[in-house]
Amino acid sequence: MRVHTWSTTPTGGTSHEFSIDMPTTIDETELIELRFGSIERMIVEAVRQWTVDVAAEGRLILPDVDAAELYVANFCADGTKTRTAVRITADEADEQDFTESQMAYLRSKGVRS
Secondary structure, three states: OEEEEEEEOOOOOOOEEEEEEEOOOOOOHHHHHHHHOOHHHHHHHHHHHHHHHHHHHHHHHOOOHHHHHHHHHHOOOOOOOOOOOEEOOHHHHHHOOOOHHHHHHHHHOOEEO
Protein backbone atom coordinates (compact mmCIF):
# COMPACT_ATOMS: atom_id res chain seq x y z
CA MET A 1 0.00 0.00 0.00
CA ARG A 2 1.25 3.45 -0.89
CA VAL A 3 0.16 6.72 0.67
CA HIS A 4 -0.51 9.35 -1.95
CA THR A 5 -0.18 12.94 -0.77
CA TRP A 6 -1.07 16.16 -2.53
CA SER A 7 -1.88 19.68 -1.45
CA THR A 8 -4.15 22.39 -2.71
CA THR A 9 -4.26 26.12 -2.21
CA PRO A 10 -7.56 27.56 -3.37
CA THR A 11 -7.39 31.18 -4.50
CA GLY A 12 -7.56 33.26 -1.37
CA GLY A 13 -7.90 30.13 0.75
CA THR A 14 -5.81 28.02 3.05
CA SER A 15 -3.49 25.30 1.83
CA HIS A 16 -4.36 21.80 2.96
CA GLU A 17 -2.47 18.55 2.47
CA PHE A 18 -4.41 15.38 1.72
CA SER A 19 -3.09 11.84 2.21
CA ILE A 20 -4.83 8.61 1.23
CA ASP A 21 -3.82 4.99 0.91
CA MET A 22 -3.59 3.84 -2.71
CA PRO A 23 -3.22 0.29 -4.04
CA THR A 24 0.15 -0.78 -5.39
CA THR A 25 -0.74 -4.28 -6.58
CA ILE A 26 -3.75 -5.87 -8.24
CA ASP A 27 -4.15 -8.04 -5.11
CA GLU A 28 -5.33 -5.12 -2.98
CA THR A 29 -8.90 -5.56 -4.17
CA GLU A 30 -10.56 -3.90 -1.18
CA LEU A 31 -8.49 -0.75 -1.64
CA ILE A 32 -9.05 -0.84 -5.42
CA GLU A 33 -12.80 -1.08 -4.92
CA LEU A 34 -12.69 1.71 -2.33
CA ARG A 35 -10.75 4.09 -4.62
CA PHE A 36 -12.01 3.08 -8.10
CA GLY A 37 -15.09 0.89 -7.68
CA SER A 38 -13.59 -2.02 -9.63
CA ILE A 39 -10.41 -3.23 -11.29
CA GLU A 40 -11.94 -2.43 -14.67
CA ARG A 41 -12.61 1.17 -13.60
CA MET A 42 -9.02 1.47 -12.32
CA ILE A 43 -7.78 0.42 -15.78
CA VAL A 44 -10.07 2.97 -17.45
CA GLU A 45 -8.65 5.70 -15.19
CA ALA A 46 -5.07 4.61 -15.94
CA VAL A 47 -5.76 4.77 -19.68
CA ARG A 48 -7.33 8.22 -19.29
CA GLN A 49 -4.26 9.47 -17.40
CA TRP A 50 -1.95 7.92 -20.03
CA THR A 51 -3.83 9.91 -22.67
CA VAL A 52 -3.41 13.14 -20.68
CA ASP A 53 0.32 12.44 -20.21
CA VAL A 54 1.01 11.69 -23.87
CA ALA A 55 -1.04 14.63 -25.17
CA ALA A 56 1.05 17.31 -23.46
CA GLU A 57 4.28 16.66 -25.35
CA GLY A 58 2.50 15.24 -28.38
CA ARG A 59 1.07 18.70 -29.09
CA LEU A 60 4.58 20.16 -29.23
CA ILE A 61 5.59 17.63 -31.88
CA LEU A 62 2.38 17.94 -33.88
CA PRO A 63 3.59 20.10 -36.73
CA ASP A 64 5.48 16.93 -37.75
CA VAL A 65 2.62 14.41 -37.88
CA ASP A 66 4.87 11.41 -38.56
CA ALA A 67 7.07 12.23 -35.55
CA ALA A 68 3.99 12.80 -33.35
CA GLU A 69 2.48 9.46 -34.36
CA LEU A 70 5.79 7.70 -33.65
CA TYR A 71 5.98 9.43 -30.27
CA VAL A 72 2.44 8.38 -29.31
CA ALA A 73 2.94 4.82 -30.56
CA ASN A 74 6.06 4.43 -28.41
CA PHE A 75 5.02 6.43 -25.34
CA CYS A 76 5.49 4.48 -22.12
CA ALA A 77 4.59 6.09 -18.80
CA ASP A 78 7.17 4.04 -16.91
CA GLY A 79 8.07 6.71 -14.38
CA THR A 80 11.10 8.08 -16.21
CA LYS A 81 11.25 11.69 -17.28
CA THR A 82 12.40 10.78 -20.78
CA ARG A 83 9.33 10.24 -22.92
CA THR A 84 10.56 10.52 -26.48
CA ALA A 85 11.12 7.18 -28.16
CA VAL A 86 13.25 7.34 -31.28
CA ARG A 87 13.83 4.31 -33.46
CA ILE A 88 16.56 3.66 -35.96
CA THR A 89 17.24 0.33 -37.58
CA ALA A 90 20.68 -1.24 -37.60
CA ASP A 91 20.66 -0.92 -41.39
CA GLU A 92 19.92 2.82 -41.18
CA ALA A 93 22.78 3.31 -38.74
CA ASP A 94 25.07 1.23 -40.94
CA GLU A 95 24.17 3.39 -43.97
CA GLN A 96 25.30 6.45 -42.00
CA ASP A 97 28.57 4.74 -41.03
CA PHE A 98 28.03 5.36 -37.32
CA THR A 99 30.92 4.19 -35.19
CA GLU A 100 30.31 1.94 -32.20
CA SER A 101 30.98 4.88 -29.86
CA GLN A 102 28.42 6.99 -31.75
CA MET A 103 25.90 4.16 -31.48
CA ALA A 104 26.58 3.91 -27.75
CA TYR A 105 25.97 7.65 -27.44
CA LEU A 106 22.68 7.40 -29.36
CA ARG A 107 21.56 4.48 -27.15
CA SER A 108 22.38 6.54 -24.05
CA LYS A 109 20.07 9.28 -25.36
CA GLY A 110 17.19 6.88 -25.85
CA VAL A 111 17.58 5.97 -29.51
CA ARG A 112 16.45 2.39 -29.94
CA SER A 113 17.79 0.12 -32.63
